Amino acid sequence: MSVFVTVVLFLVLAVAVNADIEVDCGHTEVKVRWSDPRSQMEPSLLKLGTCSPNSFYDGKAVFNVNLEDCSFRRMVTGGQVIFLNDLTHIYDPAFSQPVVCAFERHSDWSPPLYTPKFNTYGYSNLVFQMGLMNADFTGPALSSAYPLGSLIPIMAAVYQSSHQPLLLHMEECFAAMTPQPQPDSPVYPIITNKGCLVDSKSTNSRFQTRERTSEMHLLLQAFKFPLGEDVYIHCKLMAWDPEGLDSSKKACHFVKGHGWELLDDPARSDLCRCCDSHCMARRKRGLASGQGVMQKTVLGPLTIIDGSTP
Incomplete structure (x- = not known):
């Protein structure tokens, strides 16, 4: 009908x-x-x-x-x-x-249909983007509603015109119910501790193998947050020198039965050891030094729904 x-x-x-x-x-x-x-x-x-x-x-x-x-x-x-x-x-x-x-x-009002789009932020000659993607990351998502427990494909990217090649990291991400977090509003931690995907310890969330250094693909398992409400993903994206990996500039996810693994070089997964304690931050230099830059981004809204409801 x-x-x-x-x-x-x-x-x-x-x-x-x-x-x-x-x-x-x-x-x-x-x-x-x-x-x-x-x-x-x-x-x-x-x-x-x-x-x-x-x-x-x-x-x-x-x-x-x-x-x-x-x-x-x-x-x-x-x-x-x-x-x-x-x-x-x-x-x-x-x-x-x-x-x-x-x-x-109006009594028949309902939220508008989702129109796929990316959130874009500019910094000097760098352009940062985050977006919801389809299952194989070949295009934008056709819906922003995800059943509880399903995987949410998220892409983060940095585009550069004349800058040296940069490696993108997701330093910190959390979910909130507003595009501007409020002090007393609930949050759901996703990535903490300078690039540790803490959500992967208890869920099936994980990073995908990179296709290019300037992009990151994250499969985030839809978590138990206020169901049916707007959810925003807040992230700090960091573009850095590809040779500058250390415990404060990394992408780590937890592999069941194996432990923490470094996305870009599993042989150096010792850089992820601090994910269960505290990863010290080093002083960051700006673009003028040719090293890197940080950008705060917000993705959303998306909605997590009860998959058992028809």
């Missing part, structure tokens, strides 16, 4: 957040205009969530973005569907203005 769902969202008229920021909310997109001739901030360095301005000129910045992009947070409460984000400036941590689009929730 076919079920047809009609999604109807009633537009809330444009709201001026303050005298210098205007927000025009559409059914699926939002336009944000920022202008402040008194400010010393560079408008090109403004960010709407994870997105940069589409245009900037004469002390003004304009964003035209989809509500499913830029790490907008979606809340469904009472009779409303609310999309929230923050307008910030890269070099002014004190500047933060909320951007809100609120719609009346």
Whole structure:
């Protein structure tokens, strides 16, 4: 039997957040205009969530973005569907203005179908990405819902234009229910201790053999977290000199009946011995030294569902 769902969202008229920021909310997109001739901030360095301005000129910045992009947070409460984000400036941590689009929730409203996409972050001439993939990592996932106990294929990558070859590591990853973790919100540790896939000790999670140094493939077993709710995977990605492996720059997973194994050179798995204790961090040098760089990323939302429910 076919079920047809009609999604109807009633537009809330444009709201001026303050005298210098205007927000025009559409059914699926939002336009944000920022202008402040008194400010010393560079408008090109403004960010709407994870997105940069589409245009900037004469002390003004304009964003035209989809509500499913830029790490907008979606809340469904009472009779409303609310999309929230923050307008910030890269070099002014004190500047933060909320951007809100609120719609009346129709009785037949349901979350939009998943559209495969990657979360992309730029740093100098490096571009970092994380994405949900299909089972053999040949393309993006067609769904973001995973039955409890199934494997979630996740790809992380760094792309470089003219930089020396770099080796990508996933230094730390955890799951949370929000794109911006809250102090009291539950988290699920996945990778800790400078690259140790701690989840692999009790589950079937594991790294896949690399096809190229600039990518990592992780098979993450869907874990028992609030079922049916949005889940976000927060990671610190680190791109480093391929010759610089040590106990603080590594990718280790636990092999049942064998112990901790180093992904890139099993013969050097002694670098993983600290995974059960504490792996000391060494001082990191920046891109200017030709060594490496760290980038925080957020992937999601995805949903873990009860596989026993039809």
